[in-house]
Amino acid sequence: MKTLLIAATALGLTALSTPAAAQTDQSPTEAANARIVADFYDMAFNRHQPTQAARLYIGDRYIQHNPAVPNGAAAFYGYFEGFFKDHPQSRATIHRVIADGDLVALHVHSQETPDDPGRAIVDIFRLENGKIVEHFDVIQAVPRTTANGNTMFDGDKAD
Amino acid sequence: MKTLLIAATALGLTALSTPAAAQTDQSPTEAANARIVADFYDMAFNRHQPTQAARLYIGDRYIQHNPAVPNGAAAFYGYFEGFFKDHPQSRATIHRVIADGDLVALHVHSQETPDDPGRAIVDIFRLENGKIVEHFDVIQAVPRTTANGNTMFDGDKAD
Numbered sequence: 001m002k003t004l005l006i007a008a009t010a011l012g013l014t015a016l017s018t019p020a021a022a023q024t025d026q027s028p029t030e031a032a033n034a035r036i037v038a039d040f041y042d043m044a045f046n047r048h049q050p051t052q053a054a055r056l057y058i059g060d061r062y063i064q065h066n067p068a069v070p071n072g073a074a075a076f077y078g079y080f081e082g083f084f085k086d087h088p089q090s091r092a093t094i095h096r097v098i099a100d101g102d103l104v105a106l107h108v109h110s111q112e113t114p115d116d117p118g119r120a121i122v123d124i125f126r127l128e129n130g131k132i133v134e135h136f137d138v139i140q141a142v143p144r145t146t147a148n149g150n151t152m153f154d155g156d157k158a159d
Numbered sequence: 160m161k162t163l164l165i166a167a168t169a170l171g172l173t174a175l176s177t178p179a180a181a182q183t184d185q186s187p188t189e190a191a192n193a194r195i196v197a198d199f200y201d202m203a204f205n206r207h208q209p210t211q212a213a214r215l216y217i218g219d220r221y222i223q224h225n226p227a228v229p230n231g232a233a234a235f236y237g238y239f240e241g242f243f244k245d246h247p248q249s250r251a252t253i254h255r256v257i258a259d260g261d262l263v264a265l266h267v268h269s270q271e272t273p274d275d276p277g278r279a280i281v282d283i284f285r286l287e288n289g290k291i292v293e294h295f296d297v298i299q300a301v302p303r304t305t306a307n308g309n310t311m312f313d314g315d316k317a318d
Binding site: 024025026027029030063064065066067068069070071096097098099100101103105107120121122124126134136138139140142143145146147148149150151152153154155 | 183184185186188189222223224225226227228229230255256257258259260262264266279280281283285293295297298299301302304305306307308309310311312313314
């Protein structure tokens with residue numbers, strides 16, 4: 001919880017202190033990794049400074065598993081510098097930060113505009129010595145309606 | 160690592176001891192939750208016993224965030240009992256188990272047949288008192304080729 005509140009403060013978010021994410025038992029390294037990844041993500045995807053974020057937080061190598069993107073930090077920030085020029089309202093809301101060992105998973109709602117149903121994303125980052133060195137993700141379009149009355153993100157809302 | 164090896168033994172998998180998943184620092188509760196979720200997943204999606212898995216591992220309530228599925232365990236096992244009759248070769252390979260507090264995330268490759276490129280999935284489960292009570296997921300089709308030469312799952316394979 002401590003780390004989530006720190007991240008929430010850093011990100012200016014209100015969605016992190018949900019019941020679903022209220023319990024954590026992170027080691028000091030896991031808490032540090034969670035903070036690094038949350039700061040990286042906020043700088044890149046909300047402050048729209050992907051090049052600066054990469055310089056601060058990505059290691060000398062960056063192994064990419066998003067199937068559309070080449071390896072290396074330059075491919076990441078090169079793409080998103082252009083993307084944010086075309087999508088200045090783009091936002092990423094982090095709903096969950098799940099840190100275990102050298103991995104940090106983020107459960108994210110990405111939107112190009114405030115009205116965009118957007119995409120559900122889980123990003124998994126691997127860290128070495130405080131730097132992000134590897135990235136996996138899974139991305140799905142968010143539908144406008146659901147069969148259960150819940151969103152894809154909000155926790156503990158149904159009975 | 161200990162938990163991953165236990166899970167690997169339980170699941171009969173060889174893909175879990177990758178460099179990307181080699182480090183963990185789970186509390187006893189996190190390790191127990193990881194084991195519960197891995198056992199549930201293997202019983203449901205590899206041994207094709209979703210009803211039995213739900214009875215053993217899902218709590219009195221089950222809050223569903225997959226947008227296509229109603230709340231409750233019955234909607235889950237009712238669908239998959241039929242699915243596995245139609246897809247007897249269906250398999251789910253767990254590549255990463257990420258446990259933090261009351262949450263366990265699985266990074267999974269789901270295939271309907273051995274030749275199926277399949278789907279990349281991250282399932283996030285929340286547990287209360289050793290029972291699964293809430294589920295989120297993100298699902299994406301796996302392409303046959305990638306821009307980086309890596310799969311969506313295998314860790315630490317590039318440069």
